[in-house]
Amino acid sequence: MNHKPTAVLFGGTGFIGRHLANRLTARGWRLIIPTRRWQNARNLLLLPTAEVVELKERTLPALTALVRGADLVVNLVGILHSRPGAPFGPDFAQAHVEWPKRLATACRDAGVSRFIHISANGASPTAPSEYLRSKAAGEAAIRTVLDAAGSENPTQWTILRPSVVFGPGDSFLNLFARLARWAPVLPIGKADAKLQPVYVGDVASVMLTALETPESIGQSYPLGGPRVYTLKALVDYAARLSGHPRPVIALPDRLAFLQARLMALLPNPPLTPDNLRSLEVPNVVDGSPLPFGLTPTALEAIAPEYLAHDTYRAHYAEWRRRHTG
Structure with a gap:
């Protein structure tokens, strides 16, 4: 055996x-x-x-x-x-x-x-x-x-x-997509923060x-992934893919930390002041994004299929998965 x-x-x-x-x-x-x-x-x-x-x-x-x-x-x-x-x-x-x-x-x-x-x-x-x-x-x-x-x-x-x-089930892009469904605008702190999803x-x-x-x-x-984005660009992208494009407003630090302190009072806060402080450090990778010669997957190749579940594009992607094996 x-x-x-x-x-x-x-x-x-x-x-x-x-x-x-x-x-x-x-x-x-x-x-x-x-x-x-x-x-x-x-x-x-x-x-x-x-x-x-x-x-x-x-x-x-x-x-x-x-x-x-x-x-x-x-x-x-x-x-x-x-x-x-x-x-x-x-x-x-x-x-x-x-x-x-x-x-x-x-x-x-x-x-x-x-x-x-x-x-x-x-x-x-x-x-x-x-x-x-x-x-x-x-x-x-x-x-x-x-x-x-x-x-x-x-x-x-x-x-x-x-x-x-x-990826499917993440708590990052999905969060912004959910917020875009009910919020007329998306005010965010540290909008210029660099991330490499x-x-x-x-x-x-x-x-x-x-x-x-x-x-x-x-x-x-x-x-890291193959590209570096600003936080603002990622929020805008998630909102548009969800079918709810919204203006993304960059908050000055004083208002951003006030927003974070208020959100921190919620039972499961989407944002805290400490989260904002993490964004003060560029979340990017020096050199190759992945070790061992692996090729990173582009955000644009994956995110549309799980963020755009209420759009015609997502329904087409689901149909393609079911009928093309």
Whole structure:
């Protein structure tokens, strides 16, 4: 009987995780997908080699037991908002620093051979936002845990730093498309911020290629798409594709931060002041957008088919998918 390699995907019920799970299943991997709530993983139960596990304990012993015997562990856990703090808030500290440190320790203790961690482009201890500073601290924690054991460490790590990720089900372009349906104008802060969106399928391809590339061990890679856009251009593009073109108004910083502070009061805020501070750093990639010689997918090749679902163009795209195989 052929041995199926086993991957444990933490955060596997999320946007990137669902795409990666499909790709790994297609390659014959057995998947273990921990989740706090079983209902979050209902769609993944359709994957023939996926096992959904309710993660009731997040202690080091529980994590070590869960990942023992796995060939690969992927950490996709991340949050966008936190209570404030210095150098970052407690929620960022827990999700972006303490959690990956504990998970890396569990992988080391359980003898897991590969660990892939998803960070963020622009992560730096001196970044202007708590989000980016916490991402940098998480990377440092992983390196400390897994490099401290030296040659005796069984776990080989790779860190990926994607720019903003787009694709079906994303929370970026879809957000602006939804806003355009009811807002007569779209006022945004940091309208001139530079971003280099990367397709979720390309992020999954980089992870799979890294597993087959020994040179990726102990390396960190920024990930981007083929083009750099301003935030204003992306908002305008999402609104037009959704069939609801709207004027996009660039707010001065004073009004932008006021807007963000008000939005931060909502239960699931679309924007916070810390999000704006992240945009002060160009979210672009120096050099090749993707490692390993991979070719990035253009935003314009993907976004129309999931943003324009209420337009004739989208209906045609759906018809073409169904009738052309």
